[in-house]
Amino acid sequence: MPESVNTETIDIVGRFVAEQEIPERMRADVRLLGELLGRVLRESGSPGLYEDVEALRAATIQAYTDESDQAFAAAAAIADGLSVSRSDEVARAFTAYFHLVNVAEEHQRVRVLRERDGSAASNPAATVGSALAQLTAELGEATALERLQSMRFHPVFTAHPTEARRRAVSASIRRIAELLDDHDDAATGARRRRVERGMLEEIDTLWRTAPLRSEKPSPVDEVRSVMAVFDETLYGSIPAVYRRIDEALQGDGEGDGAPLVRPFVRLGTWVGGDRDGNPFVTASVTKQAAAIASEHILLGLERTAVRVGRGLTLDADTTPPSEAVLALWQRLRSADEDAAAEIAKRSPNEPHRRIVLLLSRRIAATRTRDADLAYRDPDELLADLRVVQASLVAGGAKRQAYGHLQQLIWQVETFGFHLAELEVRQHSAVHRKVLAELDAGGPLSEQAEEVLQVFRTVAQIQQRYGRRAAGRYIVSFTQSAEDLENVHRLARAAAGPNGEPPVLDVIPLFETFTDLQAAPRILAEIVEHPAFASRLEATGRRLEVMLGYSDSSKDVGPVAATLALYEAQRQIAEWARGNGIELTLFHGRGGALGRGGGPANSAILAQPPHSVDGRFKLTEQGEVIFARYGGRDIAMRHIDQVAAAVLLASAPSIERRNEDAxxxxxxxxxxxxxxxxxxxxxxxxxxxxxxxxxxxxxxxxxxxxxxxxxxxxxxxxxxxxxxxxxxxxxxxxxxxxxxxxxxxxxxxxxxxxxxxxxxxxxxxxxxxxxxxxxxxxxxxxxxxxxxxxxxxxxxxxxxxxxxxxxxxxxxxxxxxxxxxxxxxxxxKPVLQRAVKMRSPYVDALSLLQLRALRALRATPEEEPADPELQRLLLLSVSGVAAGLQNTG
Structure with missing residues (x-):
């Protein structure tokens, strides 16, 4: 420890950390990561950086602890006394610390989840299994199981700019998290030292990586960021949730019979489709987004099919193939003779293995657009997989039928060939403007041509990847039934007299206080419009309605918006039930409290009667995507908790409680x-x-x-x-x-x-x-x-x-x-602990931000802003976001 970091500083910091009610293993993780960061700052920072960081850290802790004006002034004086370049480094150091604390905190959550091993908690909404038990007690086993099997949870990923981290920073954080996992498993001192050396290298990389993007990401960059979450987490964790729930429901019999769980997660995405106010999202971007997503899911399915196929080494003598499987083999062999001959040679008496390996080739052909072998749609692949599954069951190999093969089936059912349903969003005023141009009959503006091209692109995506790939069209600021009918008019205009418009489910988005109040009237009018009514009948009278939390809160304040949203949901749900409509309410929530943030499961259980009815759809955006879905264990826990709340929300006791209240x-x-x-x-x-x-x-x-x-x-x-x-x-x-x-x-x-x-x-x-x-x-x-x-x-x-x-x-x-x-x-002691542990460190960044803001505000308007001060401000913004977490 350098001599310039005095004993009093050490005592203040050490005492504060010791006073926090942190689980001992988490405390050890925070201490280890903090010590490694300190070493990096001494080795890689400029001379005296570590001492300045520690001085500001001790001062903000002192100010936070005793709450005196004198202590706060002392901390502010340290921040103001740093040079701009040193402030830059200090802000980066505190931001790195937050990233490491977040890693340690998430690691502790995962540790606790693994120790529980999915066991039901006393809270009925904790797991789907416990929620189903309560529902069974109230409704009976058959009805409860029916509700489980018809349930839907539909998170929609959006590209709203609330994630302040660069992808390179996120990747470095992820590697540190993996090393922390290895550190837990390291039994020997030598192995632990190797892991700690790896951590030191990664923390040094994190420190040396520029924390700010040099330029805004393009919409295609945003698409690829979301794909990283899918590849690393969702592809494997969603079927794992199904498996865990089925294990809880079937007990020892799980794996020896058909699963009770049906895939209930459907992913949606606005990334590459949401063009409301974003001129950079064009029809070309939307087409690229669909292609990128399809490439990712088909690659995943191909690799899984290969892995499943290689594992099905069941001999025909022990597991005789069904007639349907033999017929399927003949069809596959005639379409892909050379590959079939090679696979048959390697698997001479393993019919199920041979077929699944050939199916993997058909999935690959679908990805590469080989018309001779490609699947027409995911239903065709599912039919082939179920032929194999039925044959295995008939041959007595139930565990193989409902094991890894079932996981592949779940993945196809959940993701299709498109991965996530790409939704288009546009402002109602844009539609009105384009229709006015069309009615005028003159040359169309660039904007109008682009709007029409979007509809053609959606039609192409549907033809290429299936109707599930795209087709939901959200109308921002819906203020009348005409705003919804306009979408169908534009779709017909884009197709022309001889073309076919895309199949669209037009979704109103009610955002302002006034629009929320008018929602039931607008819905009653729109269902009478021919195009809308026709689509409603084609879907079995299913209808989605989106509610905007952000603009309603900005419009009338958070309290009135919360109450207005509740009342709008109540009225819309009553209207839908009275008109025989299966309603799905789509919640446009953000991560911050002013945008509907907070725990999703408690919000679900507070909804009006029949406003959920086993279906819950919401936007997931910015840092929330990575917080909820960035790691496998956390993602599984989140999905399980939300699904439990969705299931439980339709319990008569819950509906009665909410209505009575x-x-x-x-x-x-x-x-x-x-x-x-x-x-x-x-x-x-x-x-x-x-x-x-x-x-x-x-x-x-x-x-x-x-x-x-x-x-x-x-x-x-x-x-x-x-x-x-x-x-x-x-x-x-x-x-x-x-x-x-x-x-x-x-x-x-x-x-x-x-x-x-x-x-x-x-x-x-x-x-x-x-x-x-x-x-x-x-x-x-x-x-x-x-x-x-x-x-x-x-x-x-x-x-x-x-x-x-x-x-x-x-x-x-x-x-x-x-x-x-x-x-x-x-x-809420866990949350309170997290806030207390971070607050003095966030204070340090806030003081640096204030220092930069004051200087920028003092700059005369005719003079350019100091780029060093701007950079310091932006660094502090990124750091505060990392420290507070739910900021956007």
Whole structure:
């Protein structure tokens, strides 16, 4: 330890770490990774870097621990006293630390999951098996099993720019996580030392890797990023979830009979299809996205089929083939004679092995577009696989039939030949503009030609990969039935008089408060339109309706938006049931609380009766994709938990509880809605609010960060919030450590209700209210009033700053009274521990960000901004995002 890092510094840091209630093995991981990072900083950083990092770390811990103004001022003085170049290095060091702590925390979660080994917890919503047990008790075995087998969980990956990490950084973090796993398994000191040397190398690589992208990723880059999650996690983990659930249901009989579980996960993607406000997503990009996804899944299926085929070394004497299998062999052999002869030579009396190996060649031919051998669609492949499976069962080889072969069947059923259903999204105003051009009859604009080409591209994708590959078309800002009918008009226009338009399921997206209220009326009108009604009948009266969490929250504030979304779901569900429609509500949620973030399973269980009915679809975006699906064990646990909640949401007891609570606390909801909206409007509709917001947060600078291909706002002005996207609106307040979008207006709303006993009763008995309060507690725990004050001081509106701080105090006080706790998140100790462990380190980055922001704000408008200060600001943005995690 260098002499300049004094004993007092060591004591402060050591004492803080020791006081955190961290499991011992996780504490050891954090200590090891932190020590290795310290070594890297001493070896690879500039002289004195390690000492400066430790000094700032100790100062922010001291300020966080004793909460005195003097300690905070001392920490701020250290941050302000660093040169810009040294601040750059310090920000990178703290960001690297967050990445390593996140790795250690995730590793602990995986460790706990493996120790539980999938056993059911006391919470019925913890696993599908325990949820099914409760449903069976309420509805009977047959009905419960029927609901399990008809269940759907449909996550849709989007490319919204909330993932601040580069792919190279993510890859380095993943390798460190794998080494931490190896470290657990290393039994000897020598092996552990080798693993630690590998960790040191990877942490050094992480340190030396540029943390910021040099340019924004293209939409195709974003497609490939999502493909990495599929390749590394989802392809194997989704069928593993099915297997785990089936094991729980069948016990010792699992594997000796047909599985009870039917594939219930369907993946969707907007990456390469969402063009609302993103001019870089063209028809060509959409076509590339579909081709890339198909290439990945067909490669995966081909390799799996080869592996399964090679393992089916069952002799015909012990496992005689069925007549259907022999007929299938003849068909395959005649189509692929040379390969069949070679395979038969290597497997002379292994008919099932021979067939599956030839099937792998047909999958490969599908990928390479060899018309002589290619499958027409995944159903054709499934039919062949089931012939093999039935033959194995008839031959007595049930374990082989329902083992690895079943996993391959599950993968084909889940992913098809397209991997994820590519969805197109466009703004309703764009459709109206293009139709006006068509009606005028003159030359079409470039935008109009592009819009029409999208429909032709969707038709081509359907012809190439099947209808499941593409066909959902989301209309942003749906405000009338005509907005939905316009999609069918454009599809017909694009096809021309002799062409066939694509088969489309047109999905309304209701986003604003007004549109949510109008949703039932608009839906009642659209089902009467001929094209829409025709498609509705063709699907067995299935209908999707999307609800926007982001813009509704920005429109009327988080409290009124939450209540409006609940009421819209209730009314839409009632309308659908009354009209014999099988409804799927599509939740446009983000990771941050201002965008519907928070635990998905508790949100599902708080939904209105019949609004889930065994079907749950939501957007998964930015850092949430990697947090939930980036590792196999975490992905399996997440899917199992969400599926359990989806299944349990239709239990009569849950539906009755939610309905009774909504009725019982209707007056509370009404008061909260009116008061929170009034308070929110007093802030955001105040004269000059928008430019003030852009001044007191790094909103403008976030637009410079190469997070994603989408522009940060639809226009160039910050005079109005109308053109500002919901994502930077949320992201900016998070960076300023205020988190306003998740809680503003709640304190006033609760005060207006006034009855403390009634509110505590609502917290106990009303799931929607409890979820809201718990999520706000998390948002406030990650906020920091002392730092927030410094951001708010960047503007010249003391009245607005005081309004924000007053509401923060009011909301915090009310939440603590309702929960009956002395601290925020006292009822969620694991989350509380994670927030406390990170907060002082996030504070250090916030102080560096403030230092850069103050200097940039002081730069005269006619002078160019200092690029070093801009870089420091962007580095701190990336670091704060890594530290707070659910930021976008």
């Amino acid at each position: 909504a009725t019982r606390f209707a007056d509370v909801a009404r008061t909260m809605d009116e008061t929170s909206r009034e308070r929110f409007f007093a802030l955001v509709k105040a004269p000059g609010f928008a430019p003030w917001f852009a001044t007191v947060t790094p909103m403008e600078e976030i637009g410079l960060l190469a997070l994603g291909s989408r522009p940060a706002r639809r226009g160039l002005s910050v005079e109005s919030l109308e053109d500002l996207r919901a994502i930077p609106w949320v992201f900016s307040w998070t960076q300023a450590r205020i988190n306003l979008t998740g809680w503003f207006g709640l304190g006033s709303a609760l005060e207006a209700v006034g009855d403390q006993a009634l509110l505590q009763e609502a917290y106990r008995d009303w799931p929607l209210f409890r979820t809201m309060i718990d999520n706000v507690a998390m948002g406030l725990a990650k906020a920091d009033e002392r730092i927030a004050r410094h951001y708010l001081a960047l503007g010249d509106r003391d009245d607005l700053a005081q309004m924000v701080l007053d509401e923060m105090h009011r909301t915090r006080d009310q939440v603590l009274r309702i929960t009956g706790a002395g601290q925020l998140l006292a009822n």
